[in-house]
Amino acid sequence: MNGELKKWEGQTAEVLSTISISEDYKPTLLGSVPNMDAESANEVLLSACDAFGKGKGAWPTMKVSDRISCMEKFVEQMKTKRDEVVKLLMWEIGKNLPDSEKEFDRTVEYIYDTIEDYKQLDRDSAKFLNRDGVYAHIRRGPLGVVLCLGPYNYPLNETFALLIPALIMGNTAIFKPAKHGVLLITPLMEAFRNSFPRGVVNIIFGRGREVAAPIMQSGRIDVLALIGNSKSAIALQDQHPNKNRLRLVLGLEAKNPAIILPDADLDLAVEECINGTLSFNGQRCTALKIVYVHEDIREEFNKRFAAKVDALKLGNPWEAGVKLTPLPEPDKPTYIQGLIDDAKEKGAEILNKKGGETTDNYIFPAVLYPVTEEMRVYKEEQFGPVIPVKLFNDIDQILDELALSNYGQQVSLFGKDVYELSPLIDTLVNLVCRVNLNSSCQRGPDVFPFTGRKDSAVGTLSVHDALRSFSIRTFVATKDNASNKEILEKLLETKVSNFISTDYIL
Numbered sequence: 400m401n402g403e404l405k406k407w408e409g410q411t412a413e414v415l416s417t418i419s420i421s422e423d424y425k426p427t428l429l430g431s432v433p434n435m436d437a438e439s440a441n442e443v444l445l446s447a448c449d450a451f452g453k454g455k456g457a458w459p460t461m462k463v464s465d466r467i468s469c470m471e472k473f474v475e476q477m478k479t480k481r482d483e484v485v486k487l488l489m490w491e492i493g494k495n496l497p498d499s500e501k502e503f504d505r506t507v508e509y510i511y512d513t514i515e516d517y518k519q520l521d522r523d524s525a526k527f528l529n530r531d532g533v534y535a536h537i538r539r540g541p542l543g544v545v546l547c548l549g550p551y552n553y554p555l556n557e558t559f560a561l562l563i564p565a566l567i568m569g570n571t572a573i574f575k576p577a578k579h580g581v582l583l584i585t586p587l588m589e590a591f592r593n594s595f596p597r598g599v600v601n602i603i604f605g606r607g608r609e610v611a612a613p614i615m616q617s618g619r620i621d622v623l624a625l626i627g628n629s630k631s632a633i634a635l636q637d638q639h640p641n642k643n644r645l646r647l648v649l650g651l652e653a654k655n656p657a658i659i660l661p662d663a664d665l666d667l668a669v670e671e672c673i674n675g676t677l678s679f680n681g682q683r684c685t686a687l688k689i690v691y692v693h694e695d696i697r698e699e700f701n702k703r704f705a706a707k708v709d710a711l712k713l714g715n716p717w718e719a720g721v722k723l724t725p726l727p728e729p730d731k732p733t734y735i736q737g738l739i740d741d742a743k744e745k746g747a748e749i750l751n752k753k754g755g756e757t758t759d760n761y762i763f764p765a766v767l768y769p770v771t772e773e774m775r776v777y778k779e780e781q782f783g784p785v786i787p788v789k790l791f792n793d794i795d796q797i798l799d800e801l802a803l804s805n806y807g808q809q810v811s812l813f814g815k816d817v818y819e820l821s822p823l824i825d826t827l828v829n830l831v832c833r834v835n836l837n838s839s840c841q842r843g844p845d846v847f848p849f850t851g852r853k854d855s856a857v858g859t860l861s862v863h864d865a866l867r868s869f870s871i872r873t874f875v876a877t878k879d880n881a882s883n884k885e886i887l888e889k890l891l892e893t894k895v896s897n898f899i900s901t902d903y904i905l
């Protein structure tokens with residue numbers, strides 16, 4: 400972005416749209432981005448390192464109020480690009496219109512919330528301490544250079560959920576857009592260029608192993624911030640010559656269950672499970688990826704749920720009322736078909752009539768029942784349109800499975816009896832990080848903590864927590880005597896230091 404894009408002309412990577420379910424479907428060339436190599440990626444790295452300048456750069460030492468002004472300028476310009484970005488969200492990743500609009504609007508809100516929270520954080524963390532003859536002025540500061548990688552399912556929102564807090568805290572950043580959802584970043588590049596000093600925000604395009612790996616190998620990355628899968632996170636981490644000094648901020652996989660207790664409101668449970676399992680075709684880390692149904696209500700729940708799934712409208716993302724849309728990953732339908740075949744071989748049935756029907760780059764969601772622990776669809780994070788339903792008689796059976804699971808993000812719990820719910824809630828909050836009562840799992844509102852246990856996350860990504868994840872407490876200390884007092888008073892009075900200042904009182 401602050402590097403010269405022209406440099407990479409002639410090595411462009413084409414971006415094809417696969418988003419169409421029409422019979423005469425043909426992939427359409429939407430645009431192209433530079434396909435960078437290791438050398439170009441290293442130039443970008445140098446640009447980010449120079450801008451941080453081992454702390455001497457203009458950005459990390461800048462006044463808080465000036466950094467906020469840059470961010471405000473950026474978000475104002477970003478808002479003028481809404482239509483363009485929303486269209487690209489539909490065309491590149493197949494997200495339906497309401498969800499694409501929501502992704503854009505929620506990202507704008509995330510930036511405003513981050514600005515407000517940053518002011519509060521700076522006010523709260525700035526402290527003058529005087530103890531045992533030592534006087535200290537404490538504030539929160541940046542960590543250095545951050546490498547941010549976002550996922551294809553939220554190419555705008557989740558990339559920015561990493562990038563924005565990292566930047567406002569005074570870090571410089573390099574970000575790599577997801578493979579699908581790369582073009583939608585391009586309308587925003589001018590806004591970045593107009594709003595931030597050179598080298599503060601940097602972009603890399605290309606394959607992870609070709610552009611992100613060499614950057615990590617340099618040992619100059621201080622924070623790896625990634626939302627995606629553990630495999631990519633581990634592969635990148637392993638490239639760093641000194642992993643111990645790398646701070647990690649990771650949002651990873653999950654296998655969030657819905658638990659339908661015998662006294663659950665079935666209409667509500669069905670509705671919430673439809674949204675939970677199939678919003679954006681189940682391509683959400685917070686999606687419900689398995690449904691546990693109690694034996695007493697199994698028949699009724701399965702019947703209503705399967706019928707509702709079949710009634711969902713499949714179509715192109717821009718068509719009104721469409722819930723199910725084409726999948727951006729060309730090999731996803733084959734993968735899902737493999738899960739269905741495996742489950743059928745091991746004794747499951749498809750409960751809904753349309754389950755497994757394929758249309759170009761889509762496979763209609765199959766509701767699979769009864770699912771058992773030997774099946775791949777039980778073990779793998781399907782991240783797509785297929786719904787395993789598992790029977791239970793005894794809640795302890797589910798608690799044992801959750802305790803053994805590699806994941807620990809969220810649970811949806813459906814029921815009414817408070818005496819049954821309360822011990823369960825008390826246990827579940829120690830197995831996952833968010834229990835959704837009579838509602839499906841979700842990340843939002845984005846001011847709420849977004850995290851997980853075990854392999855689901857490292858650190859917490861909410862407006863509030865992300866600012867802390869991308870910063871460290873730093874301070875200036877001195878012996879409390881008359882001469883030092885005088886120097887400190889002068890520093891405050893002359894306003895020559897941005898650190899020893901009262902700029903935090905915004």
Ligand SMILES: O=C[C@H](O)COP(=O)(O)O
Pocket residue numbers: 552553557682683684685686840841842843
């Ligand atoms: O892919 C994981 C996302 O953070 C899910 O967000 P969401 O629950 O708002 O769809």
